[in-house]
Amino acid sequence: MYLQNKPRITNLWSKVVGGENEKWLTRVTVESTGPYKFTLKEVSGGFSLECSGVEINMPEGRLEVNDGLLRDISIERAGNDTARVELFLDHPAECAYVLYNDFPCRLVLNLNRDFIKGLLSGKRIVVDPGHGGKNLGGRGQVSLLEKDVVIPIANNLERNLKKAGAEVLLTRRTDKDVPLDGRAALATNANADAFISIHTNASADRSDVGAATLYSPHDNGSRELAVYIQKEIIKKLRVKDRGITIQQGLGCVSKEIPAVEVEVVTITNIVEEVFLRGLTIQERAAEGITNGLIKYFACGGPGAKGDTK
Numbered sequence: 001m002y003l004q005n006k007p008r009i010t011n012l013w014s015k016v017v018g019g020e021n022e023k024w025l026t027r028v029t030v031e032s033t034g035p036y037k038f039t040l041k042e043v044s045g046g047f048s049l050e051c052s053g054v055e056i057n058m059p060e061g062r063l064e065v066n067d068g069l070l071r072d073i074s075i076e077r078a079g080n081d082t083a084r085v086e087l088f089l090d091h092p093a094e095c096a097y098v099l100y101n102d103f104p105c106r107l108v109l110n111l112n113r114d115f116i117k118g119l120l121s122g123k124r125i126v127v128d129p130g131h132g133g134k135n136l137g138g139r140g141q142v143s144l145l146e147k148d149v150v151i152p153i154a155n156n157l158e159r160n161l162k163k164a165g166a167e168v169l170l171t172r173r174t175d176k177d178v179p180l181d182g183r184a185a186l187a188t189n190a191n192a193d194a195f196i197s198i199h200t201n202a203s204a205d206r207s208d209v210g211a212a213t214l215y216s217p218h219d220n221g222s223r224e225l226a227v228y229i230q231k232e233i234i235k236k237l238r239v240k241d242r243g244i245t246i247q248q249g250l251g252c253v254s255k256e257i258p259a260v261e262v263e264v265v266t267i268t269n270i271v272e273e274v275f276l277r278g279l280t281i282q283e284r285a286a287e288g289i290t291n292g293l294i295k296y297f298a299c300g301g302p303g304a305k306g307d308t309k
């Protein structure tokens, strides 16, 4: 049976690797049972990999990635014995490949994330985990506290932003309350490019669910930043979209600095409380906020100061 000798593509995935002092890459891996001929072409909005003399032995279609650079990957049959893998990008990138001819055989496509680095490098972002100490914030039905869960999300956000070359300042790292004006002063004194406060929603109605992003009343790009973050966080968390709204309290952050408050999910809903305890959602929330910031700086929204300081 000659068909059985034909190599088969069995798996396709992507991962962000490196960052900070290493090369920062989106790495797409195409796994197969053996080598085949391929050509890699740059096309509008991404790259196309044509693989010939190969079968697809995995579900065909599009996979959402949304890692800030790579939006989707797709794999489909493109005629007899030919498979097409497409990479759809949000920003320009160079792509280099490495072939590992082992079993399984892996074709690795490395997309460099320098464009995003260019956007965030030198930007100073203040990340503000809400509440702390005696100021508990919201409390879940199974006793998860808002003041605790915002810390790992802030830490993940700090790590992501540093990989992208940004400078990150946290208003607190430990379980202590910081007065609101102290949080705002940190951003002002640092001449920050953005202030991101991390919270969860709390509601007396325990059936309330979802994520929202609140923004400063100053007309300084805060609303635009909220739009981007809200959109990206919903893509990552797949929870109910509670939209964006003004938060007068954020007005204490300097007029010069776009400021938002992200209510990641609703801690008082038992399903979302359980969800919120997971490390995956804590990472995904941070990724959503990071992607929103990337989109914001890519569009140079009002208040985006560029690299002038």
Ligand SMILES: [Zn+2]
Residues within 6 Å of the ligand: 130, 131, 137, 138, 146, 199, 200
């Ligand atoms: Zn809060």
